[in-house]
Amino acid sequence: MSSQDEQFQAAAPDPAASSTDDGMTWWYRWLCRIAGVLGGMSCAFAGLWNCVTINPLNIAAGVWMMLNAFVLFLCEAPFCCQFIEFANAVSARADKLRSWQKAAFYCGMAVFPVMLSLTLTTLFGNAIAFATGVLYGLSALGKKGDAISYARIHQQQKQMDEEKLTGALEGQA
Numbered sequence: 001m002s003s004q005d006e007q008f009q010a011a012a013p014d015p016a017a018s019s020t021d022d023g024m025t026w027w028y029r030w031l032c033r034i035a036g037v038l039g040g041m042s043c044a045f046a047g048l049w050n051c052v053t054i055n056p057l058n059i060a061a062g063v064w065m066m067l068n069a070f071v072l073f074l075c076e077a078p079f080c081c082q083f084i085e086f087a088n089a090v091s092a093r094a095d096k097l098r099s100w101q102k103a104a105f106y107c108g109m110a111v112f113p114v115m116l117s118l119t120l121t122t123l124f125g126n127a128i129a130f131a132t133g134v135l136y137g138l139s140a141l142g143k144k145g146d147a148i149s150y151a152r153i154h155q156q157q158k159q160m161d162e163e164k165l166t167g168a169l170e171g172q173a
Contacts, residue, residue, distance in 0.1 A: 024099070024139050032135045036076030036106075039129035043110075044069035046125020050117070061117035065125055068109045072129060075102075099140035106133030 024032075047065030050058050073080045074087055075094035081087040094102070110130035113122045 023143060028135075028139060032132060032139070033076050035128060035132040035135055036072050037080070039106075039110075039126075039132045040069040040072035040076070040080075042125050042128045043072065046121050047113075050113075050119070050121045050125070055117070057117040058119065061113040061119075061122050064113045064116065065122065068113070068126070068129055071109065072106070072132070076132075099136045103133045103135075103137030103140060106130070106136065108133075 043065045047062040047069060050062030050065060053059060053062075070081075074084070074090050076091075078087040078091035097105075107130055110126040110133060114126055116122075
C-alpha cells in the first residue's frame with residue numbers, strides 16, 4: 001500500500017463511530033450535507049458576483065464568501081476537492097466535531113460577510129450556509145421525546161406533588 005492510500009485510510013471517518021456519537025439519523029445527516037453543498041455553491045456564486053464592484057467592502061465580503069464556500073465544500077463534500085491532498089483529513093476532523101460546534105462555526109462564517117457588507121447578494125448568498133448551521137444546531141438539541149414518556153413524567157410529578165401536599169396537610173393537623 002502506498003503512503004497516499006495509508007493517509008486516506010487514516011483520514012476516512014468510521015461510519016459506526018460517527019453515527020452513534022451524535023444521535024443523528026442517516027437521512028438528517030444527508031440533509032445537512034446536501035444543505036452544506038448547496039450553501040457552498042450559493043456562497044461561491046454570490047461571492048463571485050459580489051466581487052464585481054468598485055466598493056472595497058463588497059469585494060472583501062465576496063472574497064470571504066468564496067472562502068466560506070471552500071470551507072463548506074472541504075468539510076461537507078471532500079470529493080469536490082480531490083485535487084487537495086488534505087481534503088479527506090479535514091473532512092474527517094470536521095466529522096469528529098459536535099453538532100453545536102459545527103452550527104456555531106457555519107453560522108459565524110455566514111454572518112461575517114453580511115456584517116461586512118449588507119446587500120441582497122450577501123444576504124441571499126449566505127442564507128443556505130446559515131441554514132446549514134441551523135440544521136446542525138437543531139440536531140444538537142437532540143431527538144424529541146415520545147408522548148408516552150412525557151405522560152409518565154407528568155404523572156410521576158403529579159403524584160409527588162400530591163404526596164407533598166398531603167404530607168404538609170398532615171403535619172398541620
